[in-house]
Amino acid sequence: MKFVCKKTDLLKGVNIVLKAVPSKTTMSILECILIDASAGQIKMTANDMELGIETVIEGDIREKGIIAIDAKIFSEIVRKLPDNDVTIETDANFQMLICCEKARFSIAGKSGEDFSYLPYIEKAEPVVVSQFSLREVIKQTIFSISDNESNKMMTGELFEISGSHLKVVSLDGHRVSIRNLELKGEYQPRKVIVPGKTLIEVSKILSGELDALVNLFFTKNHIVFEFDETTVVSRLIEGEYFRIEQMLSTDYETKVRVNKKELLNCIDRATLLIRESDKKPIIIQIEDGEMRLKLTSGVGSMNEEIVIEKEGKDILIGFNPKFMIDALRVIDDEMVTLYLVNPKAPCFIRDEKESYIYLILPVNFSSASV
Amino acid sequence: MKFVCKKTDLLKGVNIVLKAVPSKTTMSILECILIDASAGQIKMTANDMELGIETVIEGDIREKGIIAIDAKIFSEIVRKLPDNDVTIETDANFQMLICCEKARFSIAGKSGEDFSYLPYIEKAEPVVVSQFSLREVIKQTIFSISDNESNKMMTGELFEISGSHLKVVSLDGHRVSIRNLELKGEYQPRKVIVPGKTLIEVSKILSGELDALVNLFFTKNHIVFEFDETTVVSRLIEGEYFRIEQMLSTDYETKVRVNKKELLNCIDRATLLIRESDKKPIIIQIEDGEMRLKLTSGVGSMNEEIVIEKEGKDILIGFNPKFMIDALRVIDDEMVTLYLVNPKAPCFIRDEKESYIYLILPVNFSSASV
Known part of the structure; x- marks a missing residue:
């Protein structure tokens, strides 16, 4: 050669x-x-x-x-x-x-005769999505897959196509991330679970250009990403994905609108007080016009207030600060809306048209630490 | 408070x-x-x-x-x-x-009563040097201190002041790095050994500005760096530094002028073939108008030629490539001059006015590997 x-x-x-x-x-x-x-x-x-x-x-x-x-x-x-x-x-x-x-x-080098070639995939009609959107949607959901191989399903993401609609879902037992994307064409309904590792690697190769496209092909066991001069073939995770519809609810008792950056920076600062292995919740007290955040650990304590718009009941609720940070980081909106029911029910962060839904389970905390 | x-x-x-x-x-x-x-x-x-x-x-x-x-x-x-x-x-x-x-x-916090304050230093007339020059001179010599604490002296650098002249020297048994700096004032002769760790930390704090100054003060056991709003006090290493004069020689049998970047890039590429713990020399064959570099390891082999100007004898000599790279990286000149005597004698890289001298010992290699 x-x-x-x-x-x-x-x-x-x-x-x-x-x-x-x-x-x-x-x-x-x-x-x-x-x-x-x-x-x-x-x-x-x-x-x-x-x-x-x-x-x-x-x-x-x-x-x-x-x-x-x-x-x-x-x-x-x-x-x-x-x-x-x-x-x-x-x-x-x-x-x-x-x-x-x-x-x-x-x-x-080696002869290459032992090399495992990519499986041959019959390419039917592709699902077309922009490289930019696919990369974004992966980034915006990949953080809530589980890295625990004991539940294989949680290590992947659901890609669900119906009509002109692509829904991407990841969950790890404590939180659910959902992104909805409008496609340009109309497609047959399909539901597959794509390994997280595949998505992480694909997102690194995708160009960030809006008008560069990816063709997606599906077979029973594989997904193919075809873009530029590159073809990525990945096995799918077998099985039926979790039924997420029953976890989602639009009922709420408290609705909060808050500046995303302020909330993110405040929770980020609070995590300074958490040493590894230490699991301390960020406790959020929501009242009219104001949200008070507090975190106490062996290192010290912090508290901070943020101006909010509130509808409905006051509430006192605790979260794993990392889960809040992960979700807030990938939301591009300047203002976000939180929907809460009670201190034991999940918090939803979602926009009006549900292009994103982040569900985060609260954590218990002793009232002594408030 | x-x-x-x-x-x-x-x-x-x-x-x-x-x-x-x-x-x-x-x-x-x-x-x-x-x-x-x-x-x-x-x-x-x-x-x-x-x-x-x-x-x-x-x-x-x-x-x-x-x-x-x-x-x-x-x-x-x-x-x-x-x-x-x-x-x-x-x-x-x-x-x-x-x-x-x-x-x-x-x-x-704590009361601070157990805190060890800095030693009180009587500040006599300072030696003044620009922050930029001091930072550069540290960067250009610090790589050849030894990290082996068993020879304490090698973990520091000699700072020798005489008249309007500052000489900074480091050595680790395989190589010697010398930088000579002209100062603006005239000073009493002084010779101290400054711990490498001190110099590394000081160089991180120094601003790179040419007209910002550092005052250096010396006592029997300490050196003080005073600049901006900051005072750094460090213990000195006790003892008398190695006599480097007797290692230096201006005799040579071969003199080579070569483009620094070409030589550096070539040796840098060659090191790709070296896996950790593997000690493979770069073998340099110097002939009229051309330098041939070669490195062979378990991974593979590489060779490359570089155009040079040569005076004197042909020579075949081997070096630890890292030592060559370290020295070449901190030389700003476009062309460098190498002075060689024989395959067992050190190679000198120095400029005309000896603002820098890098001495590197060669390594043995079996002629079979050439």
Whole structure:
């Protein structure tokens, strides 16, 4: 194999497929990138068996061929090459020669015959979404997946399509994050659970451009993200997702409108007093025109008032401050509305048209600490 | 105690004295910052017994007093306060109240009676140097101190003043770094060994401004850095420093002029092939007009040529690539000159007027690896 390409193109391709290279594995072939220049294009592939990424880079193929090369070493060398044309050449012993200007690296590769290619997916009609929206929607929900593998379902996100509507849901047993997105086309109803890891990696590769698009394809066991010169194939999580409709309610006893940044900064400051492993709630007292926040820990105490608009009853309620911070951080609105029922019922943060709904369970606190 | 000051002033002061707060200690008083508003100014002090820092911040004292407060907690709270006036107030039980806008933090302090004040230093005539030059000279030499405490002397740097001349030297047994600086005044000869840790922390506080000055004072056991509103007092390392004059030689057999950036980038790229704990030399073959660099490791091999100007004999010599990189990184010149004698003698990198001299010992390599 021999081809010439620009360093920037090569590096971009390597960085994309690197997202599917597992950091720890016992199978050394999984630590490799497959470079395939056997069929008229330069295609790079990495696959950790759950998630596979394939991307095509521009370049001039001088001699057809295929090789598997250690992803870490190859990516580090490419990163440090001068910004110029790079020639990649392999010999019959799978030794790879990387030349750029006067620098010549020689490293050992593998034949690639043990490499796990991406599964073949029959691509029917795609669901189309902008790269920007998909990236945003992942960022705005991914924090409330669970990292506990004992409940596999919670480690993924629900992607539910009906008509021109995409709903993305994550939950970890203490909170639920929901984002609703309007699509440009009309689609058949579909419900799949996408692994959180896949979404995290995909969101890193997506460009933030509004007019760049992603085609989504679904099969029984896989989801495919197709964008730019890249294809990401991921297994889906099997099973039926939690019934979230029954958790949602529009009844409330207290409705609060508050400046998002003020509330976020106040809770963020309060968390300074929390040392690791210490679980201290932020206690919020809601009265007419004012919200009083208080946190007490072994380190000290803090309290602060924020001006609010309130409808309904006064309430005293406690939350895990991290959960509040996570939700508030990903809301772009200047003002947010909180809906509360009682100190044991979840708090809802949602906008009028329900483009977002964040449900957060309160925590108990001894009234002595108020 | 009660005073009001700007958050930015408070934070700046805290960040300065924080450099003398030890990260690990069994004495909890050392983890504290002393805030002293008993004598008409707001003075903060931290002291780890080797290194002490004192700084004065602007503010309005409402009630005199003094308190010792946990540095980590206090600094984290100050950092996250809104950017506005801050009121610090303490009560008879050394409880500290920090108020800023509507946020109120309450944390426990200490009386400060166990606090170790900075040693009193008789300040004679100062040696004056610009903050910029001092910061640069530290950065350009500090990498070749030793972190091995078994040879205390190597963990510090020699500061030698004679006439209008400041020489700064560090060495770790494999290399020597020397910087020579012209001062504006004429001073008495002095030779002291300043702990590396002190220099690292001082260089973080120094502003990079050319016309900001530092006054240096010396006593038998201490060095004092006085600049802006800050005083840094450090113990000196006792003993007589290594005789470096006898290591230096201006004889050479080979003289090479090479583009610094090209050489640095090439060696930097080569180190990609070195895995931790692996000690592989960069082997440099110097011939007329060309330098060939080569590195071979378990990962692979690289070689590259660089155009040079050469005088004298050809030579084949090996170096620890890190030592070459460290020295080249802190040289600002576009072209550097290397002076070599033979493959077992040190290489010198120095400029015409010897404002810098970097001596690097070569390493042995088997000729089989060439």
